[in-house]
Amino acid sequence: MGLKTLDKIAAALQRRPFELEQLRKEGKRVVGWLAYNIPEEIIYALGLIPIRVGQGGDGRLVEVGARHISTKNCVFVRHALGQFAEKTDPYIKQLDLVAIDATCIQLYRLEELISFYFGYKTVVLGVPRNFATKEGHEYFRKEVECFTSKLEAFAGVTLEKSKLEEAISIYDGIRAAIKTLYRYQSLDNAPLRWRDVSSVISAGYNLDRQNYLELLQELIAEVEENLTESPAGGEIEARIFLSGSLIPPGDTKLVDIIEQLGGRIVGDDLWSGLNFFLNLEIKEPTPYGVADAYLDRVPHGSLPYLDLKSDGRLANLKHQIQEFGADGIIYHTLRYCDAFTFKAGETKDVLGKLPFLEIHTEYSGSDFEAIRTRVEAFIEMIKSKKEIAELV
Amino acid sequence: MSFSGNFFAGVDVGSLAAKSVILKDGEIFATGLLKSGVNSVESGLSALNLALDAAGLKKEDITYIVGTGYGRVSAPYANKAVTEITCHAKGANYLHPTVRTIIDMGGQDCKAIRIDEDGAVVDFAMNDKCAAGTGRFLEVMADVFKVKLEDLGAIALSATDTVPMSSTCTVFAESETISLVARGEKPENILNGIHHSIANRIAGLFSRVGIASDVFFSGGVAKNTGMKSAIEQALKVTIVRPEIDPQLIGALGAAVIARSFAKKEGLWA
CATH class of the missing domain: 3.30.420.40 (ATPase, nucleotide binding domain)
Incomplete structure (x- = not known):
């Protein structure tokens, strides 16, 4: 949409691998992390450089990963393993340490594999299955405390309260900014769309967090300056909400299909999208305070929760669908991403009559036309509901 | 003119x-x-x-x-x-106009479609991307038994027994069929099993979208009387026949x- 700040973000991203090289030469160390519950604030507060890793969309890397893991493992995990195996990604090759949390058991296994086969230095953060209980919180507090100790030893410094407060402030700012951008992208009169915000989130995987926060604030100011009058009427559109397995940077197949067919994505509850930034309030600048805040936010789909009435993930999903004015939900499941595949049926049932389409896919192009037909019919269904009076 | x-x-x-x-x-x-x-x-x-x-x-x-x-x-x-x-x-x-559920079985996919009184789609589900439960699958089976595609349904209906077929994967089902023939199972009983196996798979699609009367069967496979009968049994419904x-x-x-x-x-x- 021609926003200058988006270009600035893209340019900063282009420079970033070189910047990291320089910083490493100066003695700085890079910690790559993936999953959902790694407290980045602690990595940052220790003077380490956090990089969020894990891309998707490349069928060739899935095959590379499958040389070391079963083909019945999640396609994202195989892809990540392929990236770690090849070590050609400009960020992966600069990692001094890899941190993975055990929210998703398959990702936890990934840690074992990259350590065993490729010699990466790793650290694991345990995550309780019974996360909503007092015992679960106690366990996670100890895990975060232990995780902090390991990082302190790696960084050669002790975590200072003032540094952690500073980090929390930056991350709170990033979370607030992403939420604001999501709100704007769902409006008709804002000069950016979901895909723009998604690319901004992807950039945030790698950019320096202070610099990233400044860019986000600049972007919000530019968006606000360029809000137009709300258009009256206009073409009937299908407002799509994305849910289910993650859609990481590089995996554009489903998003491309939806947009090519005239659908408009207006929101998501993906852990690679908005969910990651929601409801995280650190009340006390200590590892315990950080642990409590992470465990109390919107739970990840990989964590079991059997009481549908009080499941925070489903409550959040319902809230976001309403907030973004979605007409229908496309529930995306990656092949062998069991957690989200298992939950597809219950999610559909909980949402009642809202149009719901499950797309089960992987990172190959072989199912492109089959997905296209399903998505096209889904968009037709939504649009025809809206214009039923004019049709047959 | x-x-x-x-x-x-x-x-x-x-x-x-x-x-x-x-x-x-x-x-x-x-x-x-x-x-x-x-x-x-x-x-x-x-x-x-x-x-x-x-x-x-x-x-x-x-x-x-x-x-x-x-x-x-x-x-x-x-x-x-x-x-x-x-x-x-x-x-x-x-x-x-009274149709609310459609089973469409074509050459390469199978669909369960729910519609409203205006003929607008309210929900649908499609089979996976493989050929299981499709016209192409039945073509392969007709070829295995060296019979005409259009005769498959009638042969299945003449069965005295149902030989269970464990796979609806076209490749595996073909080899399983050959094994069953070698074991001495009658072709009509095997074909009956194949039709019921596909029908049960279709019933799985309907568990996602539900069923409401009237139920309509469309697509090339709908010409197969054995498939119609197997689906009626699997879904416990009576299927409306199209006039065309x-x-x-x-x-x-x-x-x-x-x-x-x-x-x-x-x-x-």
């Missing part, structure tokens, strides 16, 4: 067959059906020409054409493309939608 611009056509290019229907005054005026080839544009045009020839019309006489099926993405002869899911819904609704070739339902729906688009775009009053 002079025409009033009251002709609408639907062209459905599937993986195994290309079909067309021309509507005049809201009634089916002509149809065309042939095997589809590698070139979907040519297949669609050939099917359309078949119907045009049967009707004594030229393409210019058709006010509006809607393309559907997998060939819809490349249909330069059509004014608009609409998915086969929407078209089957409209086609079934045109023939039987069930393979034409998608093209019929496309023609119905063509008429709606023509009206909406002011090409027909």
Whole structure:
């Protein structure tokens, strides 16, 4: 949409691998992390450089990963393993340490594999299955405390309260900014769309967090300056909400299909999208305070929760669908991403009559036309509901 | 001959067959059906020409054409493309307004479609991307038993027993069938098992979208009486039979939608 700040973000991203090289030469160390519950604030507060890793969309890397893991493992995990195996990604090759949390058991296994086969230095953060209980919180507090100790030893410094407060402030700012951008992208009169915000989130995987926060604030100011009058009427559109397995940077197949067919994505509850930034309030600048805040936010789909009435993930999903004015939900499941595949049926049932389409896919192009037909019919269904009076 | 611009056509290019229907005054005026080839544009045009020839019309006489099926993405002869899911819904609704559930079994996929009283889709589910439970699967089975595709259903209905088939994967089912024949199982009993195996798989699709009467069976496989019977047993329903070739339902729906688009775009009053 021609926003200058988006270009600035893209340019900063282009420079970033070189910047990291320089910083490493100066003695700085890079910690790559993936999953959902790694407290980045602690990595940052220790003077380490956090990089969020894990891309998707490349069928060739899935095959590379499958040389070391079963083909019945999640396609994202195989892809990540392929990236770690090849070590050609400009960020992966600069990692001094890899941190993975055990929210998703398959990702936890990934840690074992990259350590065993490729010699990466790793650290694991345990995550309780019974996360909503007092015992679960106690366990996670100890895990975060232990995780902090390991990082302190790696960084050669002790975590200072003032540094952690500073980090929390930056991350709170990033979370607030992403939420604001999501709100704007769902409006008709804002000069950016979901895909723009998604690319901004992807950039945030790698950019320096202070610099990233400044860019986000600049972007919000530019968006606000360029809000137009709300258009009256206009073409009937299908407002799509994305849910289910993650859609990481590089995996554009489903998003491309939806947009090519005239659908408009207006929101998501993906852990690679908005969910990651929601409801995280650190009340006390200590590892315990950080642990409590992470465990109390919107739970990840990989964590079991059997009481549908009080499941925070489903409550959040319902809230976001309403907030973004979605007409229908496309529930995306990656092949062998069991957690989200298992939950597809219950999610559909909980949402009642809202149009719901499950797309089960992987990172190959072989199912492109089959997905296209399903998505096209889904968009037709939504649009025809809206214009039923004019049709047959 | 002079025409009033009251002709609408639907062209459905599937993986195994290309079909067309021309509507005049809201009634089916002509149809065309042939095997589809590698070139979907040519297949669609050939099917359309078949119907045009049967009707004594030229393409210019058709006010509006809607393309559907997998060939819809490349249909330069059509004014608009609409998915086969929407078209089957409209086609079934045109023939039987009381239909609320459609089973569409075509050459390369199988769909469970729920519709409302206007023929609008309210929910749908499709089989996975493999050939299990499709026309292509049955073609392979007919080839294994060296019988005509159109005779498969009748042979299955003559069975005295049902030999369970554990796989609906086309490749594995073929080798399993050969093993069953070698074991001495009767072909009709094996075929009966194959039909029930596919029907049970289709029942799985309906667990996602639900079933409401009336239930309608469309697509090329709907001509198979053994499959109709197996699905009726699996879903515990009675299936409504279309008065026309069930393979034409998608093209019929496309023609119905063509008429709606023509009206909406002011090409027909």
